[in-house]
Amino acid sequence: MKVLSVASEVYPLIKTGGLADVAGALPAALASHGVDMRVLLPGYKQVLARLRRPSTVLEFDDLFGASAKVRACKIDGVQFLILDAPDLYDRDGGPYTNASGADHPDNWRRFAALSRAAATIAEVGLRGWVPDIVHAHDWQAGLAPVYMKHGKASATPTVLTIHNIAFQGQFGPEIFPGLGLPPSVFSVDGLEYYGDVSFLKGGLQMASAITTVSPTYAQEIRTPAFGMGLDGLINARADALHGIVNGIDPEVWDPATDAMIPANYSLSKLKKRQANRKALADRFGLAGTDGPVFTVVSRLTWQKGIDVLIDLVDDIVAMGAKLVVLGSGDQLLEAALLAATERHPGHIGFFIGYDEPLSHLMQAGGDMVLVPSRFEPCGLTQLYGLRYGNVPVVARTGGLADTVIDANEAASAAGVATGFQFSPVTPDALREALRRAVRAFADPKIWARLQNQGMKADVSWDRSALRYAELYAELLPRTSENP
């Protein structure tokens, strides 16, 4: 089965968050299920710099006013298809923002072009490789099902995965004529959203199947509190909606082989983890390694509940714990965290920025990973925490609720607990969860058991990859090869 995956970021070429990890891991996870997945992404400056001897497999004379090529290149076993359109993508800054952090003003055109290119590949193929299915991720690829529905590939099934329904790709109505879609598509049954154009809405209307990244989030987005204005549409399409939890890339995230950490370790050699704890403490200038070290690796936004955590900084220090944070985002949150480090030197550490190796060290050297998100479609840092013996303390929402088993009495007695959950996302509830975690940490036997159970938990892609493969098969016409 041939599947074209379309995403705006894919690890290891370009990453700002979990979408990249998932889009990067899916091809290998699906290969063992007979799926030949190739991944289309924009040729940003950072991506072009990584290409080695790419071959041109498709050319556009005019893709939104610019010439463009699709270049194929195999990296770490994955077949990447790079949409090389310098006018659109070869510029300074990140995938979505310029060097000063402002959205590129032509993002609508940049990501419409990505979707248009995907639809063209579905129509004409790439030197004989014609996808059976197109799998689009998030709003940036949301128009792929729309272009396909209104083009020559209307019979090819499409899947749209929502990694975060808060990001919808909404633009003013003036951009609609530039999309090259029939006027009828600008309607309430198409991509029109309160007078604006919504890329995600269009995709949700037209995709053959919709998935999101955990079963709990699939239920949550059907409610006004989590649906971000699209809950009505999600409910209307409930029959096409599936919640499939993310796994982690076992090649990238394995403490036994991870080249980004000072000391490799495994369940049977957990003592070696101490060297990473020490390295982490040194890195953040912590005053010794007594007491638990809480870690946070996150975008610093309201969604992630960072403000609630900041309210508890004094309590954390009073508990005898330390807190280290890696992330960037809202300036007010960054300023508050900086102020906390100044108030509690040696106890609170903060690194502003994006640092992949440091994120690995935090998982390998921390005692607990905190994820106090107000909503969390899946969340990956708690999965990395489980794998690395960095016990998760998480809000009971979305994928966090699905992947961490709270150390309540019953779960502890049954030997299945892997972390701590709390709800609602308030300082009181989080403080209580942190206290429970600190008490457990104080008993080395209890703590070792928790780490053990977490490290043994199945956070692989095995089950989820099978579910995607089954979904693809359901969407294809029945044949002797697909009974």
Ligand code: ADP
């Ligand atoms: P989201 O996609 O909402 O940002 P996830 O938990 O799904 O949240 O994925 C976040 C991913 O980005 C994880 O791989 C995490 O380790 C990584 N990450 C987040 N912030 C940073 C940072 N400042 N430096 C390095 N990695 C980060």
